Amino acid sequence: MEKTMVKVEHLKKYFPITGGVFQRVVGHVKAVDDVSFEVKVGETLGLVGESGCGKSTTGRTLLRLIEKTNGNVFFNDRDIYKLNKNEMRKLRTKMQIIFQDPYSSLNPRMTVGEIVGEALLDHELCSKADVKDRVLETLEICGLASYHMKRYPHEFSGGQRQRIGIARSLIFNPEFIVADEPVSALDVSIQAQIINLLTDLQQKRGFSYLFISHDLSVVQHISHRIGVMYLGSLVELAEKEELFKNPLHPYTKALLSAVPVPDPTLKRNRIILKGDIPSPAKPPAGCKFHTRCPYAKERCTNEVPQYKDAGSGHFVACHLV
Ligand code: SF4
Numbered sequence: 001m002e003k004t005m006v007k008v009e010h011l012k013k014y015f016p017i018t019g020g021v022f023q024r025v026v027g028h029v030k031a032v033d034d035v036s037f038e039v040k041v042g043e044t045l046g047l048v049g050e051s052g053c054g055k056s057t058t059g060r061t062l063l064r065l066i067e068k069t070n071g072n073v074f075f076n077d078r079d080i081y082k083l084n085k086n087e088m089r090k091l092r093t094k095m096q097i098i099f100q101d102p103y104s105s106l107n108p109r110m111t112v113g114e115i116v117g118e119a120l121l122d123h124e125l126c127s128k129a130d131v132k133d134r135v136l137e138t139l140e141i142c143g144l145a146s147y148h149m150k151r152y153p154h155e156f157s158g159g160q161r162q163r164i165g166i167a168r169s170l171i172f173n174p175e176f177i178v179a180d181e182p183v184s185a186l187d188v189s190i191q192a193q194i195i196n197l198l199t200d201l202q203q204k205r206g207f208s209y210l211f212i213s214h215d216l217s218v219v220q221h222i223s224h225r226i227g228v229m230y231l232g233s234l235v236e237l238a239e240k241e242e243l244f245k246n247p248l249h250p251y252t253k254a255l256l257s258a259v260p261v262p263d264p265t266l267k268r269n270r271i272i273l274k275g276d277i278p279s280p281a282k283p284p285a286g287c288k289f290h291t292r293c294p295y296a297k298e299r300c301t302n303e304v305p306q307y308k309d310a311g312s313g314h315f316v317a318c319h320l321v
Helices: 055-062 085-091 112-122 128-141 146-150 158-170 188-205 216-222 240-245 250-257 298-302
Strands: 004-019 024-040 044-048 070-075 095-098 176-180 208-213 225-230 233-239
Touching: 004 055, 004 208, 024 055, 024 070, 024 208, 024 233, 044 055, 044 216, 055 176, 055 208, 095 158, 112 128, 112 146, 112 158, 128 146, 128 158, 158 188, 188 208, 188 216, 208 216, 216 225, 225 240, 225 250, 233 240, 233 250, 240 250
Parallel strands: 044 208, 044 225, 095 176, 176 208
Antiparallel strands: 004 024, 004 070, 225 233
């Protein structure tokens, strides 16, 4: 798992805030603010953080579904922001996304066969005669049957709809998939089935995931490495086992303290963070976490901590480390 598939360097995505009679730009929402990481071939990188921390925007910006403000994104060493429209369209077959809400992302007037096969025809990658076979094969891999092809999305349960969403992403046989909160809208019992499906598919086809979730216990099951985001920035990133055994950032420690432990004899001291998450339009100076951090010192209020390797690929941004 050594070769890098996706490399993100100092990625920024700022959304303008307009105001006044002339709708001038009066500020920016810094949704993604200088984020760097890599996803290796065959790896699942989990991205976790509270809602609004910029993880979904990171996923969409690195797929170029929304344009960046600054920074670079490389896919197999190609700078995707230097590709023209046609080249980008071709590359989209290699980089796919699974959305959180399978229902709203599926056209209710199309059958499952049409939904899953539509993109193949659009990209002219397959003759009409072959589309059916390819759709069938992909549906079966995702745990659906041939008779499902003629049915409409409303005839399926939430878990089955997510399987349709996954089949639609897999139809091109992609190399990299951004799974954006793919199980958050599902019941807990169904979540496990979808996570097992995604893990199985990765083993069979060898692709890489960026797995985005607000729930650390979900990310834990599927990820090889985990990155923790707070207010548009990565604050910590490490191998999964290392992160759970040796969390270094106070925010990661607080998130971990809320993850349930299966052993009833073990008790974790829950760390309750005070205050609300600040607005990304007005992030606090210095360390963005200082307004909620139980260990904040004066230095934290005016000096931005460097995001650096604390050893063996365990990255963290905190003055204490
Ligand atoms: Fe807390 Fe300071 Fe570390 Fe930020 S830099 S996480 S405020 S100790």
